[in-house]
Amino acid sequence: MDLALFLQILVNGLMSGGMYALVASGFTLILGVIQVFNMAQGHFYMLGAFITFAVVVSFGLPYPIALLAALLAMAFLGVLFHFAIIQWTMPYGFFHMMLITIAFGTMISQGSLLTFGYNEQVVPPVLPGTLVMGEITLNRGKLLVIAGAIIIMVALSLFMKTKMGTAMLAAAENREVAGLQGINAKRIFWVTMAVGCGLCGSAGALIVPVLSATSTMGMNVFIRSMLVVLMGGMGSMSGALLAAFLVGIIESFAFQFVGQLSLLVIFVFMAILMFFRPGGLLGKPLPIPGQ
Secondary structure (H helix, E strand, O other), X not given: OOHHHHHHHHHHHHHHHHHHHHHHHHHHHHHHHHOOOOOOHHHHHHXXXXXXXXXXXXXXXXXXXXXXXXXXXXXXXXXXXXXXXXXXXXXXXXXXXXXXXXXXXXXXXXXHHHHHOOOOEXXXXXXXXXXXXXXXXXXXXXXXXXXXXXXHHHHHHHHOOOHHHHHHHHHHHOHHHHXXXXXXXXXXXXXXXXXXXXXXXXXXXXXXXXXXXXXXXHHHHHHHHHHHHHHHOOOOHHHHHHHHHHHHHHHHHHHHHHHHHHHHHHHHHHHHHHHHOOOXXXXXXXXXXXX
């Protein structure tokens, strides 16, 4: 394998890892703070891609506006989902909330099929062409996706250091103690849903100029994001980020050699990792509430 091919595969892995990192970070945040296993997380990612397609292609607006629209729309939908459904099912326990997210995700999936069908919805490249450095050729659009994912993750890191972010971390650590310290749990919950779902929307918006939008893309990224959460450590944001890029790179190189069996390679790697580190890379297994 020459250097040019190696770098192309690495860029593909980093691009995929960036998407997994955003989706998995949102999932981990919602799980840690609200204790909701959001099975609809991947569908917010899919909707973000379709909204970007609609804003750019149907309305003819610039891509940066489409990216912002996807982020804000998914954040708003997450808040709406919380107030309309999640908060009313919280008294019934962990598994009831998980089932309701499955139902909500199914509704989103079927709605997208009715609206867009099975065909790929293509968004024009934001940065067309390639970056040529001697014999090395890299896709500009993929580099933009990596840069965008890194910028959003840095923004998330800065947000978590604010007063609101600190309150969210405190609620995730111990909800009862956080309440005794005057932290408004109800406000923390809907802000968490906004941030977690907004991250998914931004991920979908970033990837759609490179991979297009399809009605099945949400489940594909959700499966890999769940592997990321398990490998990084349940409840560990830093572990999820590390595992996301690791999974993306492994999948990219595995696809080069074994094709569609690349997902099996990830499962094998996860099994080996979990054998030696049952709590994941940087976390501990999260106990199921109520047990």
